Amino acid sequence: MRVGVPKETKPHEGRVALTPHACAPLVAAGHEVYVEKDGGRRSGYQDEAYQQAGVIILPDAKTLYATADIIVKVKEPAGVELDYLQAHHLLFSFLHLAANPSLAERLRKIGLTAFAFETLGENGEFPLLAPMSRIAGKIAVQIGAHLLHEPEGGSGVLLGGVADSEPGQVLVLGAGQAGSAAATVASALGATVTVLDxxxxxxxxxxxxxxxxxxxxxxxxxxxxxxxxxxxxxxxxMVAGAKAPVIVSKDEVQQMRAGSVIVDIAIDQGGCVATSRPTDYNDPVYNEYGVQHCCVTNLPGAVPRTATQALSARILPYLETLLTGTWHNNAPMLAALSVMEGRYQHPALIKQFVA
Ligand SMILES: NC(=O)c1ccc[n+]([C@@H]2O[C@H](COP(=O)([O-])OP(=O)(O)OC[C@H]3O[C@@H](n4cnc5c(N)ncnc54)[C@H](O)[C@@H]3O)[C@@H](O)[C@H]2O)c1
Structure with a gap:
C-alpha cells in the first residue's frame, strides 16, 4: 500500500499527519510512504529528515494524490484537494461532516472510503481527538485572556485579577477533554471558573x-x-459525530458585557453558541452584540510542533489497520468510518442526512 501525506492547506495550519519518526516503521514494514514537499516544515520536520526515514518526497499535492492509495492528513480536504480525491482512495483525517453538509455530499459522491479522526474510538474515548481537544482548551484560555485586553477591544479584565480587584469570570461549556483543559488553565490563572455539563x-x-x-x-x-x-x-x-447542540442563545449573548469574549472550540461541529460562525487564523475574531467571538476551526494549527507530536504517534496503530486490511475488525476504526461506496456509514450522519 502507498501512503500519502499531503501538506496542509488551511490558513496557518502547520500540523502534519506523520512525523519522520512515525514514517520509519511503515517503511521498514515494506510500505511506500510519500510526503508532499515541505509538508512537515512548519512543524519543524524538514524533507531531509523524511528522506532519512525512507520516505519519498513528492513535488506537489496533485502528484501525491495520484500516487497514494491511503491519504493521511490532519484537516478535512478542501478546494483542489477534493478534485484530487478518487473512489479508490482511503481518506484518514479530521472530517467534521455533520457541520459541513456540502463536504459530506462531495465525499459521498466521489465514492471513496473516509475515516474521521474525531469519531475514532470506543466507550466515549476518542484517542485522536483528545490530544487536540486538550491543546484547543489550553489555547482557548490564552486567546480569551488576550482578547479581554482593552487595546484588543476587550473589556479590560485581567483574568486572574490581583489583590483588591475582582477576578475574571470564566464559563466553560463542557467538562470533557477540551473543557477540562480550559478550566484547569483558567483556574491556574486565578479566574473564577464555572463549568456546565x-x-x-x-x-x-x-x-x-x-x-x-x-x-x-x-x-x-x-x-x-x-x-x-x-x-x-x-x-x-460534543455529541460524537453529530452537530453540536446550541446551549447559549442569542438573547443570552446579548446580555454579556461589552468587550466580553467567546471562544467556541466546538465550532468544528457547528458550535454550541447561537452567535458562533467558523473563522480561521487569517481573520480569527468578529464582534457580535459587542462580544468578541473567536471561532477558529483549527486552533491547534497554531502550535504545530506540539500538536503534530501529540497526534502523529496516536495515528500509527490505526493507520496500520488500513495497511493490513484489518480495520473491518477494529471497533475504533468502525466508529471512524464515515462514508464508503457512496453511502454514509456513521449513525449520526445517517440520522442527519438520510433518515
Ligand atoms: N476548534 C478546534 O480547533 C478544535 C480542536 C479540538 C477539538 N475541538 C472540538 O471541541 C469539542 C469538544 O471536544 P472534546 O474532545 O472535549 O469532547 P468530549 O466528549 O471530551 O467532551 C464533550 C462534553 O460535552 C458534554 N455534553 C454533550 N452534550 C451536552 C449537552 N447537551 N449539555 C451539556 N453537556 C453536554 C459531554 O458530557 C462531554 O463531557 C468537539 O466538537 C471537538 O471536535 C475543536
Missing part, C-alpha cells in the same frame, strides 16, 4: 481536581444569569 460524573470528577470550581448541570435561569456575568465563555460541548 449534563454528565454529573464528569463535573464532580473535575471538581475533585479543581476544588474551587462552580458547577452547573442544566441550562435555564442559572445558566442565563451566569452567562450575563461571564467575561470569557468557552464552548466545548
Amino acid at each position: 449534563n454528565n454529573s460524573e464528569r463535573l464532580t470528577g473535575l471538581q475533585t481536581k479543581l476544588p474551587g470550581l462552580k458547577l452547573l448541570n442544566e441550562t435555564g435561569k442559572e445558566l442565563t444569569n451566569t452567562v450575563a456575568g461571564t467575561d470569557l465563555l468557552i464552548g466545548a460541548i
Whole structure:
C-alpha cells in the first residue's frame, strides 16, 4: 500500500499527519510512504529528515494524490484537494461532516472510503481527538485572556485579577477533554471558573481536581444569569459525530458585557453558541452584540510542533489497520468510518442526512 501525506492547506495550519519518526516503521514494514514537499516544515520536520526515514518526497499535492492509495492528513480536504480525491482512495483525517453538509455530499459522491479522526474510538474515548481537544482548551484560555485586553477591544479584565480587584469570570461549556483543559488553565490563572455539563460524573470528577470550581448541570435561569456575568465563555460541548447542540442563545449573548469574549472550540461541529460562525487564523475574531467571538476551526494549527507530536504517534496503530486490511475488525476504526461506496456509514450522519 502507498501512503500519502499531503501538506496542509488551511490558513496557518502547520500540523502534519506523520512525523519522520512515525514514517520509519511503515517503511521498514515494506510500505511506500510519500510526503508532499515541505509538508512537515512548519512543524519543524524538514524533507531531509523524511528522506532519512525512507520516505519519498513528492513535488506537489496533485502528484501525491495520484500516487497514494491511503491519504493521511490532519484537516478535512478542501478546494483542489477534493478534485484530487478518487473512489479508490482511503481518506484518514479530521472530517467534521455533520457541520459541513456540502463536504459530506462531495465525499459521498466521489465514492471513496473516509475515516474521521474525531469519531475514532470506543466507550466515549476518542484517542485522536483528545490530544487536540486538550491543546484547543489550553489555547482557548490564552486567546480569551488576550482578547479581554482593552487595546484588543476587550473589556479590560485581567483574568486572574490581583489583590483588591475582582477576578475574571470564566464559563466553560463542557467538562470533557477540551473543557477540562480550559478550566484547569483558567483556574491556574486565578479566574473564577464555572463549568456546565449534563454528565454529573464528569463535573464532580473535575471538581475533585479543581476544588474551587462552580458547577452547573442544566441550562435555564442559572445558566442565563451566569452567562450575563461571564467575561470569557468557552464552548466545548460534543455529541460524537453529530452537530453540536446550541446551549447559549442569542438573547443570552446579548446580555454579556461589552468587550466580553467567546471562544467556541466546538465550532468544528457547528458550535454550541447561537452567535458562533467558523473563522480561521487569517481573520480569527468578529464582534457580535459587542462580544468578541473567536471561532477558529483549527486552533491547534497554531502550535504545530506540539500538536503534530501529540497526534502523529496516536495515528500509527490505526493507520496500520488500513495497511493490513484489518480495520473491518477494529471497533475504533468502525466508529471512524464515515462514508464508503457512496453511502454514509456513521449513525449520526445517517440520522442527519438520510433518515
Ligand atoms: N476548534 C478546534 O480547533 C478544535 C480542536 C479540538 C477539538 N475541538 C472540538 O471541541 C469539542 C469538544 O471536544 P472534546 O474532545 O472535549 O469532547 P468530549 O466528549 O471530551 O467532551 C464533550 C462534553 O460535552 C458534554 N455534553 C454533550 N452534550 C451536552 C449537552 N447537551 N449539555 C451539556 N453537556 C453536554 C459531554 O458530557 C462531554 O463531557 C468537539 O466538537 C471537538 O471536535 C475543536
